[in-house]
Amino acid sequence: MKRLFLILIASVLLFGGDALWELRHRLNNLLFSHQMAVISGEPFDAERYRPFEKPFRELGLQEHLRALIAAQSLPEWLKAKNYLLAQLESRAINNEKYKDLVDFGAFDASVTPETLFAARIKKAFVRLEKSDLRSLRQPYDDLYAVTAYLEALGKPVDAQVIEAIEAAIRARERQRFKKALAPLRKLVYSLHAARLDDKAFEKKIKQFLRFNKMVAFDYKNGVEEGKIKIPLEYTEAVMFSARAREILLDIKPNLDAETFEKLVGLYDKISRIIDDKGESADVVKLTKEAKKRLLSATGAKEVRETPAELVAQIEKSLKMMLDAARSGDFKTAEILRIEAYSFFDPDIEQRLIPRDPALSSKLEGLFWDGDGERPGLAYAIGQKDPDLLEDATRHLQTLLADAQTVLETKLSFANALVQSAMIIIREGLEALLVLAVLLSLFKSSRQKRALMGGVAIGVALSFATWWATKKLIALSTSGRELIEGASALLAALMLIFVTAWIFHNTYVKGWVAYAKELAQKAASGGSVALLLFVGFLVVYREGFETVLFYEALGNEAGAKPVLLGFLLGLAIILAAAFALLKFMARLPLQLFFGVTGFFLSLLAVIFTGAGVRGLQTANLLPATPHPVLPPSSWLSSYLGYSPTVETAGAQLFVAALLLGLYVYAKRRPKRGSAR
Numbered sequence: 001m002k003r004l005f006l007i008l009i010a011s012v013l014l015f016g017g018d019a020l021w022e023l024r025h026r027l028n029n030l031l032f033s034h035q036m037a038v039i040s041g042e043p044f045d046a047e048r049y050r051p052f053e054k055p056f057r058e059l060g061l062q063e064h065l066r067a068l069i070a071a072q073s074l075p076e077w078l079k080a081k082n083y084l085l086a087q088l089e090s091r092a093i094n095n096e097k098y099k100d101l102v103d104f105g106a107f108d109a110s111v112t113p114e115t116l117f118a119a120r121i122k123k124a125f126v127r128l129e130k131s132d133l134r135s136l137r138q139p140y141d142d143l144y145a146v147t148a149y150l151e152a153l154g155k156p157v158d159a160q161v162i163e164a165i166e167a168a169i170r171a172r173e174r175q176r177f178k179k180a181l182a183p184l185r186k187l188v189y190s191l192h193a194a195r196l197d198d199k200a201f202e203k204k205i206k207q208f209l210r211f212n213k214m215v216a217f218d219y220k221n222g223v224e225e226g227k228i229k230i231p232l233e234y235t236e237a238v239m240f241s242a243r244a245r246e247i248l249l250d251i252k253p254n255l256d257a258e259t260f261e262k263l264v265g266l267y268d269k270i271s272r273i274i275d276d277k278g279e280s281a282d283v284v285k286l287t288k289e290a291k292k293r294l295l296s297a298t299g300a301k302e303v304r305e306t307p308a309e310l311v312a313q314i315e316k317s318l319k320m321m322l323d324a325a326r327s328g329d330f331k332t333a334e335i336l337r338i339e340a341y342s343f344f345d346p347d348i349e350q351r352l353i354p355r356d357p358a359l360s361s362k363l364e365g366l367f368w369d370g371d372g373e374r375p376g377l378a379y380a381i382g383q384k385d386p387d388l389l390e391d392a393t394r395h396l397q398t399l400l401a402d403a404q405t406v407l408e409t410k411l412s413f414a415n416a417l418v419q420s421a422m423i424i425i426r427e428g429l430e431a432l433l434v435l436a437v438l439l440s441l442f443k444s445s446r447q448k449r450a451l452m453g454g455v456a457i458g459v460a461l462s463f464a465t466w467w468a469t470k471k472l473i474a475l476s477t478s479g480r481e482l483i484e485g486a487s488a489l490l491a492a493l494m495l496i497f498v499t500a501w502i503f504h505n506t507y508v509k510g511w512v513a514y515a516k517e518l519a520q521k522a523a524s525g526g527s528v529a530l531l532l533f534v535g536f537l538v539v540y541r542e543g544f545e546t547v548l549f550y551e552a553l554g555n556e557a558g559a560k561p562v563l564l565g566f567l568l569g570l571a572i573i574l575a576a577a578f579a580l581l582k583f584m585a586r587l588p589l590q591l592f593f594g595v596t597g598f599f600l601s602l603l604a605v606i607f608t609g610a611g612v613r614g615l616q617t618a619n620l621l622p623a624t625p626h627p628v629l630p631p632s633s634w635l636s637s638y639l640g641y642s643p644t645v646e647t648a649g650a651q652l653f654v655a656a657l658l659l660g661l662y663v664y665a666k667r668r669p670k671r672g673s674a675r
Helices: 002-015 020-040 046-058 060-070 074-093 113-129 137-152 159-171 172-191 200-221 229-249 257-276 281-298 309-327 330-352 357-367 378-382 386-408 413-441 445-472 477-508 513-520 528-557 557-585 590-615 633-639 645-668
Strands: none
Touching: 002 645, 020 046, 020 074, 046 060, 046 074, 060 074, 074 113, 074 137, 113 137, 113 172, 113 477, 137 159, 159 172, 200 229, 200 281, 200 309, 200 590, 229 257, 229 330, 257 281, 309 330, 330 357, 330 386, 357 378, 357 386, 378 386, 378 633, 413 445, 413 528, 413 557, 477 590, 477 645, 590 633, 590 645
């Protein structure tokens, strides 16, 4: 059927005439324009519907079209639109001439009106149940979509039920709204759906388990003592609970009645707790019970999702994001962008970085501000530009396909070993430079012990944070990025302080006097607390993420090549550190202090870029791309660079500050001894 359909499209393109799938696409765009006109109160030219007169007339839809054109208020228009589309699909799907007017994305030879429309109804009803009623457009749209498709199936909803729901929406009374939905909910849950084959059922179970898990930790992060602590996390908990409920409706035919009713009952309780901002511990308990019951009833096992399944889920979220943006709902589009990113990070990103860090960096950039070549999703949504968003999404999907290919390629022993070595070399390079410079600068054994003690604490806390996120707490994407960004900025601040201290003591006191002062302090070992803190920060800011990368690589390649690669990379790092220490020890004193100041200044700039980038990814700072800022995967990986105004601006500010401190110190008259 699909092959025949493609031949039909090719024939239409070759021999002229409007393809029906193109006509449907044009109708969707026209309806969007008409909706915007109704919302803004502007006149709309009804002649724009003229190309559709013939199919509408032959399908008996003239009355529905007239109702659409005559609608004055937004609820009236949304009702007319949904009834027009439902009747269009109902009549076209059984009409050979106009069958391809149906949305062919969900159409194949096995589709019946009931299975096709049941899917539409369930998705719309789940969204309707979760409506917060602050914006009335979406609940009206979903309500009329549900009732229109039910009527198309020959199951019209009682007018009094619809009126009660409409009244509750207008009044924005959440409890009244939930009560009014009860009769409609019963009708929706009674719909017949096709039984899923084993492969599709397994896929749905994986998706349910993911959403079920995300409901718990997003709600736990988002709500505290009955109040919303992080709005984004709370909103995601609401959305993921809707996704989980939607999947339950999809798998209903594969479950026995008791299991289905029990799972729905559990999610009714979860929804009430989320609505009332109740105890997060109760949500965690209920989601664990839902997982246990589903696995017990189906005999399924919790299996890690494949790269293809993850990419498919991301693309589903991206499609819904584009649909929301095209309808003018950019708030929902932003939530769906974050949802798509939550599948990319950590599931794909952490598995991709060891294999192809450049591709991972480009993908992450496109989810946010952009990759330098083109703006990213966050920027396009911020600009409220659907066309720009569609272009960014297409490019992102192309790179996601590349990422899927990379992740599906089986790693050889040698390949895994090399990638393991590169992780510690790449992630440890910045820490190596800081530690080598400071070890060569401070001479006392007490100072060196303090510095290495900070390193040991950083390593230990990296593993402790990883263990805690696995066993005790659920660290969200934004939470992880916040840890990395904040620790990087703190490290940058410490390095600026140390560098300013070096400039002052070297150029204001005189470098010879400063060298004597260091020698005199060697016994007492000053600056111990500062060195301890710097040692901790430079390791911890990369350590936690490095542990996650090794875990991801170990899951795919096995422990032996990963361990050998780590030891090889560590040996290279230590050899480089030894060489650097020897090199710096042989420099003349004045040149030594100059090189030290340069290295620390460079690292302060790197940490500043990485810190701002982390806070942008945690959604705490804006990210504004600029065409003047070039993309560079190398600069991003090794200099903390990102082609955004905020990141590049912060790095330029720190560079200018350190340069200013250097010039100021050089020009001030020296105290103490002369050169």
